[in-house]
Amino acid sequence: MSANDDPEEILAFDEENEAFPAPMPSQRPKPNALGVLARLLVGVGAILLLVWAIWGMQFVPNLLWPIGIFGALSLGGILWSVATYGGKPGGIRNDGTFFNAGTSRGWVAWILGFVFTLFYVLLYWYPNGVAGLVALVDPLSRGLFGLPANRWFLYGFLYTLAVLVMGIRMLYRYRHNKYQIYRTLSVMFFQTILAFLIPHLLQLFDQPEFYFSYFWPLKYDYLFPSTIHGLLKQPGGLAVFMVFWTVALSLVAVPILTYFFGKRWYCSWVCGCGGLAETMGDPFRHLSSKKVSAWRLERFLIYFVLLLIVALTAILWINSAMEGGFLGSFSQAYAHWYGFLIGSLFAGVIGVGFYPILGSRVWCRFGCPQAAILGIFQRLFSRFRITTNGGQCMSCGNCSTYCEMGIDVRAYAQRGENIVRASCVGCGICSAVCPRGVLKLENGKGSGDRFEGSENPLAALRVSLGKGFEKRS
């Protein structure tokens, strides 16, 4: 037989490009009537939003505009998910994820990433650029809180709306999965009440703006001497309670809750950054890098940021105790640059702006010092683990692909080992997408039965660090 008529040669797998032809446009599912309506609503809303963003300063604010525009966007978003995931029972619906230009780093993703990034850059450093949008939401701010809008109201409002609308999408998409339903409701609740309504209401009552769902070191300035002193100077008991809350949550609740439930109690049930990642970021979760180089960068960067903020906080306190006598102007510059580089550039611009390109948890994985602390506890002292079901794994790779933290879940599952990783946020998606029911998120009876050597966590840490060094060399 010559190579030319050998079927195995004609059809031979093109390993160089590792590619299979994507379906032709005619074979991609077409939106139904509802889907068309949804796209229309979102499209019109987006265009009007753009018009306001550019020329909004010249328009006369009126409550109908924000209600109309955000109403159209929200309704469109919700109908879009109903059109996409409706007509079938709930289940895993990842069809076409790697064919879709929005979810596979295609042109749609690049446009989205550009728009998100631009928004953050304008918001943080060129507020005039978002003045039109601030004007648009001004009537809302006045209506809700009786205060004029500023760019932070705009940001909080858009953020909360995104969590709510995309949260509804998540609820509908995973309607067969109670774990996903409960934790999505939870992040929607915490974002709306604790991270949006209460801080603004506090301002209304002349109280300091305060976010009860964020602690040090994520809200890095909450344990700065200036913040604590400022709060303690406030009249009334509420400010004192805020200080108590910050210290209690940051230093006491975090280790205790993490011991019982793992990092997830915060990262995928409470946190606003996690909330956005789990709702608006859901379509992009599979884009997280699974490369070893990404894992190395993660292990360095996240602890480095933790170190930076711990050092900064310590310096500020010493400085404050010595009344400016310790690294006075340096500590101010340090605080300023930390805020700029980590607080704004990393957490905002890269963390959220790049969702469609780098996946939804870039900040949580590489930068967040809160995640670093929670992760250390989760790895060493926690009852939480993901157990694998005996010999059922057939190495398909769905779990690793859809892990937003870039964890190679399969590497553990195919060996029948538990997954106990500092970075795991307990989103439960690996367990949801596994077609063979291999993975289960669990809080066990203790911490010492989770992996070989887990009864002696510090020794395990040394081994794990040693491995990191070995791999690096």
Add this chain to the structure above:
Amino acid sequence: MQVVVLGNGITGVTAAIGLRALRPDWRITIVSGESTYHYSRPALMYVFMGHMRYQETKPYPDRFWSEQGLELVRAWVDRIDPEAKVLECRDGSKIPYDRLLIATGAKSNKFGWPGQDLMGVQGLYNLMDLRLLAANAERARRAVLVGGGLIGVELAEMLKTRGIDVTFLVRESSYWNNILPPEESAMVTELLREEGLDLRLETELDEILDDGSGRCRGVRTKGGEEIPCEIVGLTAGVSPNLSALRGSGIPCGRGVLVDWGLKTQVEDVWAAGDCAEIQTEGEGRNLIQQVWYTGKAQGEVAARALAGEEVRYTPRTWFNSAKFFDLEYQVYGFVPPKKGEENHHFWIDADGKKSLRIVEKEGQVLGIQVMGMRLRHLVCERWLKEERSLEYVLSHLYEADFDPEFFSRSLIGEVTA
């Protein structure tokens, strides 16, 4: 020592990795025609549906193989010469070996239907099939699938994602009822109808019709009905792939004949996985196991055999799992499709989406099967090994519960009450 492993499926790579751990300084080469790198065969469907790309289906990163000192050769082997101890490849090259493991897997069954070699007619087993399917799908509006096994349902699910209508010809009176007891079979049958498949029960293929240009234009059933279609999927099971063994003199039955030590009747040649047929010598029918975990288990034994150890393959308590669209299925131990001398206990929840079956004989549980819920493999396996009674299993059922947190446990609650 030069060891060659022929086939880079789960069996071959498990053996190679295991052997590397036992023999750090031996030369180990893995030869395979389909691809250089090992990938997960059960994940083929997800590549087609866009859940993953091919690269995500590789269980080990590419650098793993060089780190392990495992040489990878992509080539089709046309002949094994056990006298000269070489593999003759299609590209003319020859690969010598001191010890050889044959792990060539299986191929889709073709039962000699008229028209089975027409264009548009295909199975689903490997990367070539997936490419072919992508090409065939481009012009297809309807596909007819022949044979109602697990791969048939996967193929149906795949085609549906490209808007292709699927007609499913099933010889039996209800889906897969030669494996599933009537109740579970009915659940899946119902589900396939809900998913919009045109399910034709008790219908057999008579002939695949030629459109005059060598491409299929439809099928005719034994009942005489013609169904027009552009794709015919042959999913009536698989059988050992012996293409490399032709003329080698290595004795084969349905598969490569081996003993319990996985050794063939030829010096320095072993075989394992989907391609192997274990001669049981009076212990009943010869054993051919063709699932993922048995490939892995046989691969582990083969590693030790290649290293020169005395080994004996002991099959693990049977288990399997699958997913029919959204419905998950698990079975542990012995669950026959038809009731024999054993007692069947069956529970199903109110909306018919979850079920539990326990098979028992003379007070001893022989098998457990669930639909729509997840059980803990090791717990079920332990119960079966310990020959637990029905009462014991029922009163300890929560130990085997593996559903995610917050999922309804009402069926288990009902059963244990």
